[in-house]
Amino acid sequence: MDKQNDKPQLSGVKEIARRANVSIATVDRVIHNRKGVSENTRKKINEIIEEIGFQPNILASRLASKKVNRFVVLIPESQETDYWESPLRGIGRAEDEIKQYGVSIVRYFYDLNDKTTFSKAAEKILAGNFDGVLLAPSFISESLEFTATCRQRGLPYVFINSDIPAQHSLCYIGPHLYQSGYQAAHLISFGLKEGKILIVNISKEIDSYHHLLRKEEGFRAFFSENDKVLNKLVKIDIRNTSEASIDADLDWAFEVHHDIDAVFVTNSRVQSVAHYFEKKNIQDKILVGYDFLSENIEYLKRGIIDFLICQKPEEQGYIGIMSLFQHIVMGTAIEKEKFMPIDIITKENYEFYSN
Amino acid sequence: MDKQNDKPQLSGVKEIARRANVSIATVDRVIHNRKGVSENTRKKINEIIEEIGFQPNILASRLASKKVNRFVVLIPESQETDYWESPLRGIGRAEDEIKQYGVSIVRYFYDLNDKTTFSKAAEKILAGNFDGVLLAPSFISESLEFTATCRQRGLPYVFINSDIPAQHSLCYIGPHLYQSGYQAAHLISFGLKEGKILIVNISKEIDSYHHLLRKEEGFRAFFSENDKVLNKLVKIDIRNTSEASIDADLDWAFEVHHDIDAVFVTNSRVQSVAHYFEKKNIQDKILVGYDFLSENIEYLKRGIIDFLICQKPEEQGYIGIMSLFQHIVMGTAIEKEKFMPIDIITKENYEFYSN
């Protein structure tokens, strides 16, 4: 009888082989551009591939080649804030999705207060046998050293959360810092018709300081570009992150500038200022800061923080891994820069925010 | 020599079969709870499955069973606005990802101004042979009729964009309307210390009107819950959506209420009010509305619209299809309600918004 006449079989290596009058193995060689095929038949097969728009069956492919890809991530460990737990969740989510395809992920963490932990982890990574790296390049020079070696070995890497331009990374996934500062300025300006605004940088680590600066730049740019002459900007840097020290600095600022009506904190440490506000029973000042952290959300709920700007940390981790996957496993092209949306979180919408 | 000694092979039906002293086929029968297995061995095999945490290899599974799943979507066609193009993009994106697994998607569209087009499409769907439905239930009673039949036939369906509660849908994917109205109120209140606020409902179709009402409810709730006695709310309904008619209605409203300082449009037709503002050279009023449509974005850029609230229409389509996929193909559990984040779009962040 007709056991298998009705096969549409338009695609597939078998069909290509049939049309080219060669065996499947030869087609296979062309597809993976291995050697051992004459220039004639190679060309012929490539034409047929073009013609029928051959798309290899990923399922069968991964099943047959028991190939295993090893990705490695190198990010800060969560200590002072739990920020990095979010990207880590995203990484885990991506891992769950693609482990079916034989991808495994190894995680390394470094201490944001200790550059050497970064370098040591980087060394271990280079010693291991990996096919792709997801990297948060918090320390500029150390990162440059690492990526130089990667490039030399043909080991692809993507940057996450903060970028080092022109480093031939596969791509960058993270926030547009300048613009997020600009956004914060608009929000404050919208709610504040006049009065001084205090900019607060809270950061122990000198290395992450330049990120804050980019935000501050954007923040200031809004006022200069929009003729908001009524709003004078005041700024303080806080390097000692103990509560007492922060309180003292803020005391000083509010004493010198008696008419500050809004505060912009350039990172997730906005909770410290919120805490200060609560203690001093300050209620009428606008407070804007960064990141969807549980403590920040608490102050948001209580109306002490007005807006949080957040840039999908979980998504960053997820997309980071998926980009490696797309490039290395699926072999498809990926965008060079993936800026996260600038999400505005309020008391009303935080519970629907998908991190 | 040792050809294949070194197999970790902890998982897999083969391993289960080995441990249970049965053949692979028997294990297979248990996994798909088909009959033809004694109660004893079934129990034994199930225990082993539990023990080793067996996860079938989806790749091999879909490869072996040349099973094809057919999904169908039923959504409005884009006419007066291009809103539905976004969910459609999301649906296409999902399709690209899962067609590898043998899923095909058929699309039906209905006219939001003509209930009968919905019913006719629904009939066609029921005549076709589908495994899952993604549905925008714009018309309540017609939708109820359709889903009743689906339920009876065991054909799973998910709601998108607007919900009909308690209809045993697989899940609902879309906005939390009430809360998004509440959010809009907060934004306006933040920028407006006093003065009247105009609520504008623009909608031809009486059926989609109840969506707008839910938003309006939330909007009003904010003011009553937060003692904003300074802000009086005024409301107009506009059923005739011609430009002349809208202009006339707005003329009337601003004439009667001379101190309106902010306008809240409960849907994407905010562009009509923006257009009116531009014509009349009105610049000092706050304007808030809905949806990431190109025209709206234009007014946002020019500073006429202050905020757009947007709820990831593309994502809705994507997640809708993926939920069907998760449930029907992968057999995993899915959440009953997936509320989209309430995204706040401004002049500063629209270009980073991932729809």
Next chain:
DNA sequence: ACTATTTTCGTGTACGTGCACGTTTTTATA
């Protein structure tokens, strides 16, 4: 012209699961 080498190509098996079919064992019936 005859071997040696290289290039080019085909055969066959494996990946993990699904399923049709056939075989064995048990249970029911005469």
Next chain:
DNA sequence: TATAAAAACGTGCACGTACACGAAAATAGT
């Protein structure tokens, strides 16, 4: 006890691709 029927189980091929291995053809060297 013999026989039929039903229940329980096993064998083997298929899915589309990868790859080791070996065969054939082309080229080189004497």
